[in-house]
Amino acid sequence: MTEETNEVVVQDDSAKKKGRLTNFFREHAALIAWIPTAALCLLAVVLFLAPIGNVVKVGGDTLTGYGAIVGDWMEGLKTPVIVMIVIASVSVIAGVLGVVLKKHRNSLAFDIAAIATSFSAIATGAGQIIWLGSMSATQGVAYQPGAFSILAVVFGVLFLLVAVGETVVHTVWIADNNQRALWKTTWGKWKGWVYLLPALVLLGIFTVWPIINTFRISMLEDYSVLAAKNPNADPFAVNFNNFKNVVQYSGFWNCLLNTVLLTVITVPISTMLALIIAVALNSIKPLRRVFQTIFFLPYVTNTIAIGMVFMAMFQMIGYSPTTEPTSVGVINTIIEAFGGTKVNWVNESSSKFANMFVLCIYIIWNALPFKILVLLGGLQGVNKQYYDAAKVDGASRWRIFWRITVPLLSPMIAYVVITGFIGGFKEYNSVVGIFGTGDLMGPPGSFGKPLNTMVGYIYDRIANNQGRASAAALILFAIIFVVTMINLYVSKKKVHY
Amino acid sequence: MTEELNKSEVAAVKDEANAPQTPSGEIDIHNISKKQKIWKILVQIALYAFLTIMAVIVLFPFYWMLISSLKTVTEYEATVPTFWPTELQWSNYSYAFRSFTCNNCGHIFYNPIAPTVCSECGLTGAEFKAEFGRELFQSVGLNLGRLFLNTVLVGVVSTILSLIITILSAYAFARLNFKGKNLVFALLLATMMIPGELFTVTNYVTVANWNLLNTYTVLIITSLVSVFYIYLLRQNFMQIPNELYLAAKVDGTSDLKYLWKVMIPLSAPTLISITLLKMMGAWNAYMWPKLVANDVAHRLITVGLRGEAFYDDILQKTNMPAQMAAIVIVTVPLLILFIFFRKYIMRGVSRSGIKG
Structure with missing residues (x-):
């Protein structure tokens, strides 16, 4: 404290002329910063009442006032208004604290709050104007934004300029070296969060929120976006009926059975095959890279394009249960060349x-590369x-x-088996x-x-019944989760690290 | 000197152990080495034979796709499939790109040439021309072209944005110190355990509420941040010695400049891997694009390929060679990418285990 006052005195002595204004700002920085913040807070409250001025013309009638469209308006812009009020309240509290505690240097915090508040004022006003415009365009009803909406934008812009100017004054103009150093360390403390901001915002919306919301809407019976948007629809009942309906639907069990079968058959076979190929690749020298590629x-x-090629290879051309095919297809030709009889792989009836055999062949064909890559990498690391x-x-x-290669490779084998099971349960594209x-x-x-498959079942329902x-x-x-836990438990017992 | 000795010792012991001993107890050195050599060669032959057979199985679908795309429809349906087309039908490729639409009813014909009569509304080209003075069938062309354009646009934009976000986050986690860093990092890693299908449902609700269905934005925005890539790049950044950073700070270099001039060039291989995997992901995306943007203007290549009927109205059946040509067109860009960036792709894949 004493150092600070000393510095002020020294500066006062050295430059008396410009010192007056500077000193005024320095001594009253907190107070000055608080004025626009408080004003913005007032504005936020006023904006809450903004729809008063909006006019809606339905048919021949003209409805005005808060009650006319506030319900719809609130649906559209509830969140920004609430955010704004929260920011405004926080900055007011910060301002008051700043004045009371005379922590002038913290004025930067509510400078930023003031900027944020101005932004939300602009967003609220502009959002309202745009929203009413789109309502008019889509519904054929003339909605006119009231004076408050326009005022919100105008004042928002004005306050933004004030707040930015004020921040510049605080950080550049009246700052002394101590303050600059302080802001630098403050920036150093928060810099990491700024760098993370885009990632965190997107993850928050598309990863964290879904984790919570999926639980929420799974409890709302037959939840769907369309019904949720319809103001006349009944609210969704809160119960476990979605789970009950899903489990009681016979198609679900078929999907589950297919998924489990495909996983249980393909994972062991593809892992064994990949292991054999990897060991073979590891024991040759010339042409190894060619084979690896x-x-x-x-x-x-x-996956889908080559799946279509597999279909074409197994398909009989011109076949129907009543007519003989013109061509039995290339796979059947090969089978017949070896003395077998043709099989109806993928055609009608x-x-x-x-069908499952063809799917398994394709999934194994598709799963081999990754497994070979990992296992061969492991083999090359073996002493x-x-x-x-x-x-x-x-x-x-x-x-x-069995006694050296497999135990030494067991971490890699466990890895490909676990990822294989997870991937198998998500099988859909093939x-x-x-x-x-x-x-x-x-x-x-x-x-x-x-x-x-299971994923197919989920995707079939996403568009119209998000609850189920x-x-x-x-x-x-x-x-x-359960399968992975079992896998991890087994590999803990069997894997040699 | 001692090493050499040890080696020869080991070799001697090895030979002794493997050697069948003569009744008298002496070891016949010449016999053993010959036998071992023959055995070794036999094993090698077996290995190469096995690998060749597997390689043929792996390559066969590609081969079949290529030759089928060059066959005529008649040859494709021949009773005994030919393993090399007798006549190379290159026009299958232009067929895959071209289609005609009826100016009267809007029906689309996937024909190599314009039909004479519209099977949908029954008008003939001559009637229409007599009445309106213009052709009934109009080439709408480049059907696959549009799909290509959409896919490349979405792929490039999402890759660039995703790289920026990934680099900034990885930098924050690797170099900057702030409160709660480790907690946030642990939480991010925890989200990797949850299967993506769990997010899809709510993400659909979100984008539907934001009226983003059938836009380019919806194809890009949901997959911009990949925790795994952040993790991968962070590990890479951590390997760059901190002294470099401190030296740069002493010289008054700003963080962003340091990131741009030092960190990014030093971790270029990882960034290339991420870029390639991301592009591959955009190229192969099917489920999410089909769900949220399945209109003509925004459809992506895989969705278009699977949805395209290739039903030839003149032949009255699906034109399989043309479909194969379309599949070749979709597959080849990835194979070319793989040939040029084999090392980066394989390294990225072995670390991630994620397709795309």
């Missing part, structure tokens, strides 16, 4: 077993000494594989690729999406 190719493709030691002991290749023609999710001529969709999403989440 080839085995990675399925990863860099469009094909068996579910054949060669283990193998030398095993050879010294005369161990067979088979024994080396089914769309092969059986998605016309949204059938099954062979031609089938009904009720016989090959749909979120209930199904929560069920899927619970399943994935």
